[in-house]
Amino acid sequence: MSGVLSGARDSANPLRQLTIGQLRQRTSLKWREYPDDVLPLWVAEMDVPLAEPVARAITDAVARGDTGYTTGTAYPQALAEFAHRRWGWDGLAVERTTLVPDVMHGVVEALRLVTDVGDAVVVNCPVYPPFYDFVTHAGRRIVEAPLGEDLRIDLGALEDAFRQARAGGRPAAYLLCNPHNPTGVLHTAAELAAVAGLADQHGVRVVADEIHAPVVIGGAQFVPYLSVPGAENGLSLMSASKGWNLAGLRGALLIAGPAAAGDLARVPFEASVSTSHLGVIAHTAAFRDGGEWLDAVLTGLDDNRRLLAALLAEHLPVVRYQPGQATYLAWLDCRALGLGDDPASVFLDRGRVALNPGTPFGAGGGGHVRLNLATAPELITEAVRRMAAAVA
Structure with a gap:
């Protein structure tokens, strides 16, 4: 794979500033999980x-x-x-926030505030595997609400x-x-308001994982869940982790709507004290x-979204891809390829491309893969070439 990124550096695009050799020197999960002959386009590192x-x-x-x-x-x-600058939202009150180590640990703390052991937590599958x-692990049980055929929330x-x-x-x-x-998929204000209405009607508390909120394409608008009518008793988790590639510098915020401030006061001290000081410094600087x-x-x-769509249309036209807004x-x-529930294993074994298999994302994930676009376009091009060769 030497030469895949030769001549690709671009000072205006952070995704084109590192060579393959520099990336191979990284010691984080994305670049150390697989041998050097594998292109890693899987875990959410940029x-x-x-x-x-x-x-x-x-x-x-x-x-x-200062450590x-x-x-x-x-x-x-x-x-x-x-x-305020990005989303036009002025409803984030500093006094209704608390530090948590990271978003998923914050999710667990939020669920402990509003449910008991054995209670149900609804998720829209296919969805981020750590939700499950x-x-x-927190002793709650999953109830799946599958997405619609359009990949949007099916009310x-x-x-x-x-x-x-x-x-x-x-x-x-x-x-x-x-x-x-x-x-x-970027949920609309109308969709989120409908969610809030249903949650109120049925007495369900909403906890929103909004870690990807900063990563929205130009012209599209992220809508914070707590900004919509009816979401006053909701809880949200936010972080700079995905937007600025800070997973190794832990720190997130649990944010309460006006009617949930009392819940926030019950977050245990050990949850916030476990946050990394350097992580908080990094996330603060990012925002x-x-x-x-x-x-x-x-x-x-x-x-890269447009590039991937064009490459798939040329080399793997039966693979369906709906470019997201976020x-x-x-x-x-990849179901039309006839590779069964786990096409990722075929792309890895035959093509030496690491993607996330779809089955851990829950019902509807079989026959799918998740590809990480946060890399150089040359690597995406090479990955699709390898994937096509793997099924030729």
Whole structure:
């Protein structure tokens, strides 16, 4: 694979600034899980250098020896200002936030606030696999509400799931993925308001995982769940992790709607004290000063979406792909290839391309793969070439 990225560097596009050799030096999961002959387009890490404002904030903190326990409200203040600039939302109240180690641990804390062990949590499948893992580990049970054929929330299926979850009068929650992972669907204000109405009608509490909120293509608009009518008792998790590639610098915020402030007060102390101080510094800098860098990444991702669609049309025309408006993930329907429930294993074994298999995403995931678009276009081109050769 040497030479795949030769001559590909582009100072204006963070996705084209690193060579394959530089990426191979990384010690994180994406680049160390598979042998060097495998192209890793799977786990949600981006192949980008760190945004300069974030790198500067971290190195300045290290130079000061500022590596103790975190405190203060700089992080939620930075996120509130970002929400105003990007989403036109002024409803993020700093006093209704608390630090949590990361989004999924924050999800668990939120579910513990609104449900008990054995209660049901509704999810829209296919959906991010850790939803299943973390919810089950927390002693709750999953009720699936499958997405529609258009990959959007099916309100009828959601209402049926709410009824099932609330059977016997037990508490229930709805773990909303906004934007949706793996499809990249950006929920509209009308859809989210309908969700809030159904949740209120059936007595279901909504917990929204909004980690991909910053990763939205130009011209599209992210709608925070807590901004829609009827969502006042909702809870949301937000972070700079996906937008600025900060998974290794942990820190997220649990945000409460006006009617959920009392719930937030019950978050245990150990949840917030476990947050990384350097992580909070990094996330704060990203939301406060990382907008220009983020815009460059979003432009590159939009180009990659179009590139992938064109490559699939040319080399794998039976693979169905609906480009999303958000995230840097592509959900590929490979069922027409006749590779069974796990085409990812074929692409890995025969093509040396690592993708996420669809089955862990729940009902509807069989025969699908998830591809990570946050890499150089040359790698996407090579990956599709290998995938096509694997099924030739």
